[in-house]
Amino acid sequence: xxxxxTDTHDQPPPHNSKALQKLLSPFPNPxxxxxxKDMIQETYLINNQTVALCPAKEINYETIVIEQNTTFKVNxxxxxxxxxxxxxxxxxxxxxxxxxxxxxxxxxxxxxxxxIEQNIFTFPTHAPTDFxxxxxxxxxxxxxxxxxxxxxxxxxxxxxxxxxxxxxxYIFKKQYERPxxxxx
Numbered sequence: 138x139x140x141x142x143t144d145t146h147d148q149p150p151p152h153n154s155k156a157l158q159k160l161l162s163p164f165p166n167p168x169x170x171x172x173x174k175d176m177i178q179e180t181y182l183i184n185n186q187t188v189a190l191c192p193a194k195e196i197n198y199e200t201i202v203i204e205q206n207t208t209f210k211v212n213x214x215x216x217x218x219x220x221x222x223x224x225x226x227x228x229x230x231x232x233x234x235x236x237x238x239x240x241x242x243x244x245x246x247x248x249x250x251x252x253i254e255q256n257i258f259t260f261p262t263h264a265p266t267d268f269x270x271x272x273x274x275x276x277x278x279x280x281x282x283x284x285x286x287x288x289x290x291x292x293x294x295x296x297x298x299x300x301x302x303x304x305x306x307y308i309f310k311k312q313y314e315r316p317x318x319x320x321x
Contacts, residue, residue, distance in 0.1 A: 181211045183222035185255050188294050190215035190272040205277070205296045215272050216265050219249060226252045246312055248275075260312055262304050269303050273313075281310055 177198045183190075191201040198210040200218060211218065220230040234247050248260035256276060263270040273292065280293040283306035290306045293299040302309060 177210045177212055179212050180221065181209055181213070181218055182225060183218060183251055183257065183259075185257055187257070187274055188277040188296070188298070189274065189292075189300060190218055190259075191300065192268055192270060203294075203298060203300070205294075215270065219251070219259065219265075219272060222251045222257075223249070241315075243315060248315065260315070262302055262309065262312060271300075271302055275313075278313065281306060281313060 181200075181202050186204040186206070187202065188205060189203040191203065192215055193199055193201050193210065195210075198212050199214045200211045202209040202211055202218070213221070216230075223230045223233050230249065233249050233251075237247050237249065238244060246261050246264065248258060251257040251259055258275040259272045260275065261270045261272055277294045277296070278292060279295040279297075280291075282291045282293070283289070284291050284301060288303060288305045290302045290304055290309045291299055292302060292309075304312075
């Protein structure tokens with residue numbers, strides 16, 4: 138039987154990274170739809186389905202994007218995706234950041250209004266340039282719970298997916314509650 142070397146229909150699905158497996162609640166063996174999400178995208182535009190931007194400790198991609206029903210691997214940093222989303226919404230990251238600082242006096246870990254009309258607001262868990270910085274989207278957070286590990290917090294999203302963040306529950310709750318009066 139002649140096989141075309143570019144034909145991948147009979148090949149096993151790509152191996153999921155260990156980081157992605159740890160990151161998400163149970164996702165069993167990938168289906169053909171899930172295989173597509175294992176492809177690395179060059180960019181991604183934040184939208185109202187975006188739940189979190191997670192830094193990836195992988196060579197081939199920089200961010201794991203969690204949406205309500207899927208995940209993506211993207212070859213841009215979380216901060217670059219935030220900046221792209223600000224530009225797509227007729228402003229700059231620095232402009233939105235300065236506006237929030239002006240109105241709230243928050244100076245560190247400043248929450249960013251990506252799109253006010255669509256109610257898309259995000260906030261960082263660490264300094265935005267820190268490699269451990271996750272960006273979470275305010276309206277998708279369902280539950281915040283400390284773990285047995287020191288300085289870790291389990292975030293359960295409204296779609297029942299969860300992630301473990303390298304941040305204490307106390308610090309995370311302060312970050313989460315800070316933008317509440319601004320966005321509500």
